[in-house]
Amino acid sequence: MLNEENAAVFYLSKSNDDLYYLNEFISLARNAGYKVIEKYSQKLDKPDKHTFFGSGKIMEIREIIRNNDEKTDNYPSFDYVLVNDDINPLQKKIMEDILEMPVIDRSTIILKIFEDNAKSKEAKLQVEIAKLRYTSNQLVDAMASYSQVTSGTGRNKGEGEKAIELSKRQIENKIVAKKRELETIKLSRRISRAKRNKSPIPKVAVVGYTNAGKSSLINALLSYQHSHPNKTVLVKDDVFATLQTSTRLINCYGYPAFYITDTVGFVSRLPIYLIEAFRSTLEEIKEADLIVKVVDFSDSHYEEHIQTTADVLSQLGVENVPTLFLYNKYDQVAGTPTTLPKENELYSCLLPNESNISEIIKFISQNIAKKWKRKNIVFPFEKDFSAFMFDNYVQKFKEKEDGYHCTAYFNPLSIYKYDYLFKPRD
Ligand SMILES: Nc1nc2c(ncn2[C@@H]2O[C@H](COP(=O)(O)OP(=O)(O)OP(=O)(O)O)[C@@H](O)[C@H]2O)c(=O)[nH]1
Numbered sequence: 334m335l336n337e338e339n340a341a342v343f344y345l346s347k348s349n350d351d352l353y354y355l356n357e358f359i360s361l362a363r364n365a366g367y368k369v370i371e372k373y374s375q376k377l378d379k380p381d382k383h384t385f386f387g388s389g390k391i392m393e394i395r396e397i398i399r400n401n402d403e404k405t406d407n408y409p410s411f412d413y414v415l416v417n418d419d420i421n422p423l424q425k426k427i428m429e430d431i432l433e434m435p436v437i438d439r440s441t442i443i444l445k446i447f448e449d450n451a452k453s454k455e456a457k458l459q460v461e462i463a464k465l466r467y468t469s470n471q472l473v474d475a476m477a478s479y480s481q482v483t484s485g486t487g488r489n490k491g492e493g494e495k496a497i498e499l500s501k502r503q504i505e506n507k508i509v510a511k512k513r514e515l516e517t518i519k520l521s522r523r524i525s526r527a528k529r530n531k532s533p534i535p536k537v538a539v540v541g542y543t544n545a546g547k548s549s550l551i552n553a554l555l556s557y558q559h560s561h562p563n564k565t566v567l568v569k570d571d572v573f574a575t576l577q578t579s580t581r582l583i584n585c586y587g588y589p590a591f592y593i594t595d596t597v598g599f600v601s602r603l604p605i606y607l608i609e610a611f612r613s614t615l616e617e618i619k620e621a622d623l624i625v626k627v628v629d630f631s632d633s634h635y636e637e638h639i640q641t642t643a644d645v646l647s648q649l650g651v652e653n654v655p656t657l658f659l660y661n662k663y664d665q666v667a668g669t670p671t672t673l674p675k676e677n678e679l680y681s682c683l684l685p686n687e688s689n690i691s692e693i694i695k696f697i698s699q700n701i702a703k704k705w706k707r708k709n710i711v712f713p714f715e716k717d718f719s720a721f722m723f724d725n726y727v728q729k730f731k732e733k734e735d736g737y738h739c740t741a742y743f744n745p746l747s748i749y750k751y752d753y754l755f756k757p758r759d
């Protein structure tokens with residue numbers, strides 16, 4: 334990234350997972366435009382109400398910053414303090430006063446990346462709502478801190494609180510207005526979504542940790558079609574490249590057609606304001622017949638990423654949807670994994686021109702059809718065989734004199750169209 338700002342990360346060390354969270358944060362910070370050149374931690378179970386770090390530690394940090402000013406080109410100094418946690422406005426103010434340096438917390442970093450990547454009007458509005466919600470919650474914290482600091486000081490207390498309440502009300506009004514604006518934009522999306530929900534065509538949602546290859550999966554499936562009038566989606570080596578839920582129809586010869594929905598990627602401790610702001614777009618995951626979780630298998634923390642994805646889905650209330658795991662970026666994995674994939678898992682590579690897309694589409698199709706009834710039928714030549722293959726999963730077929738002899742899994746929602754197959758022929 335151009336014009337990176339040098340920064341130091343300070344964090345509370347609470348558990349053995351710290352290193353994972355720290356590295357994730359450093360990567361998020363880099364995406365937000367900060368180059369982390371120093372890391373410092375303090376072992377503390379609970380942040381201090383005023384200084385976040387312990388009072389001794391904050392003075393130590395001040396010393397580090399003072400020494401930092403004397404650094405040379407070979408040992409660059411930093412201009413920002415990043416905190417891998419959320420801090421409230423009072424803590425921020427006290428810390429900035431003591432440290433004489435801007436202090437930036439975790440939610441602000443994530444919100445900044447979302448803001449930078451939001452291109453469509455819908456994504457922009459969702460991010461704006463998340464930011465307003467964040468500010469509003471910060472004001473609630475500020476009010477609580479303010480009451481504590483000023484308790485018993487008489488007249489000023491009421492005035493300060495009134496001012497905060499007024500700002501909070503103004504923010505809430507702005508949120509209502511932005512939500513209204515968002516509703517009008519969402520109308521056409523809602524209509525298409527309602528149409529899809531009524532249609533017998535199965536729905537697949539692609540979810541997973543950010544940058545795992547979710548959008549690459551959609552594009553790989555689109556490119557496998559004989560012709561694909563559908564637009565490809567954005568693929569980028571970047572966190573939160575996709576901020577827009579988009580759905581495409583996949584219609585590959587020999588496999589049942591299905592809708593596939595690309596979604597926003599996840600990270601651990603995704604700020605609740607963002608989940609709330611993006612909730613309606615993420616709701617589509619709940620309506621899916623099948624979820625494909627894409628995992629960056631080349632990342633040493635892939636297991637934590639799987640856990641993060643499970644945590645966010647449970648926050649969204651997604652339950653009981655059959656799930657597949659696509660262990661992606663297999664090309665980057667050194668050696669062969671010692672464990673064989675389970676029935677609902679597949680090792681994959683989604684680089685353009687890779688040849689395993691047929692394996693992926695078969696894997697998805699088999700799982701879409703898992704609960705469909707299997708029947709052996711003879712499909713007459715005079716009927717539309719490609720429409721039949723669009724609706725159902727034809728596992729195998731052979732052309733004979735009287736028609737196509739097939740073993741097919743029937744989609745229960747469209748089987749009524751094929752009654753004639755089960756009636757005795759004249
Ligand atoms: N080496 C390798 N790179 C891959 C593979 N699949 C995807 N990528 C790359 O990984 C990066 C991220 O891919 P995307 O498809 O945009 O990932 P995403 O999960 O949609 O990411 P977000 O939308 O940001 O959450 C891109 O640079 C892809 O080219 C793969 O199988 N192998």
Ligand SMILES: [Mg+2]
Binds near residue numbers: 548549567568575595
């Ligand atoms: Mg994407």
